[in-house]
Amino acid sequence: MEDLAAYLFSPFSSFLLGAVSSLFVWWLIPRCWKPEVTFSEELVEYVLDGDESFFQCAFENTGSRDIIDLEIQVRIGIKGYRGATGWAHHLVKSNASKVPLLSPGKQRRVKIFDTRDPIEFIDKPSKTIREAIESCHSLRDVLELGDDGEVRIHVFGFDSFSGVRKHFQSKKYCDWEIRKGTFRGLNVVKNNRFAKPNYSTTEG
Incomplete structure (x- = not known):
């Protein structure tokens, strides 16, 4: 038994x-065993020589393993354009839509808007709002088209060990969270590249 x-x-x-x-x-x-990403607290306006500039966000792999096959989306939203009651959100092309690998401790900068290049939509808005956005000379102008405006960055990526795919979403960036400078890590610092020399004279 x-x-x-x-x-x-x-x-x-x-x-x-x-x-x-x-x-x-x-x-x-x-x-x-999942990827980890941290976004910058601010957007940066990188001022170029002349009257040109571009706007960036940054994010970092804050996990302990590589993130692979990253997909990055830039989403711009405008609320209350010409009396509209809701939000109009649209994806725009960036310089970093696909990234094959991001190692631990490494950052990636995502260009959101460049005054030298026309904005490219992935999902095109209506003709009126598209023409209004295309006529803007800076990201600040875009975010001020309606009663409110925002930018969000979406990052999708796989953990290199487990294969787990995770979606990360940045905070809502508004026009007052754009600062002139450059990124050092995830922090916005002063950019001295195009700073004009400060000549001073002394009397002898």
């Missing part, structure tokens, strides 16, 4: 142990 019980319950115990282990790993992977 004991031999029969051992014969019946041994396969069952193995199956149960395997099922519990699989469920534990299934629960653990997306919580522990």
Whole structure:
């Protein structure tokens, strides 16, 4: 009788142990072996020589492993354009829509708007709002077309070890969160590249 019980319950115990282990790993992977991304708190306006500039966001791989096959989306929203009651959101092309790999501690800058190039829409808005956006000379002008405006960056990426894919969304960037300068890591600092020399004269 004991031999029969051992014969019946041994396969069952193995199956149960395997099922519990699989469920534990299934629960653990997306919580522990997943990519991590941190965004900059501000957008930067990188002023070029003359009257030109471009606007960027930055993000960093703050996890412990590579993130692979990154997809990056830039989404601009305008609320209340010409009396409209809701938001109009549109994806625009950037310089970093696809990134094959981002190592731990490395940053990526995403260009949102460049005064030297026409803006390119992925999903085109209506003709009136498209023409209004295309006539703007800076990102600030775009965000001030309606009662409110925002920019959000969306990043999708896979953990190189577990294969877990995760979506990251930046904060809502408004026009007052744009600062002239350049990025040092994820912080906006003064840009001295095109700074004009400050000549002073002294009387002898």
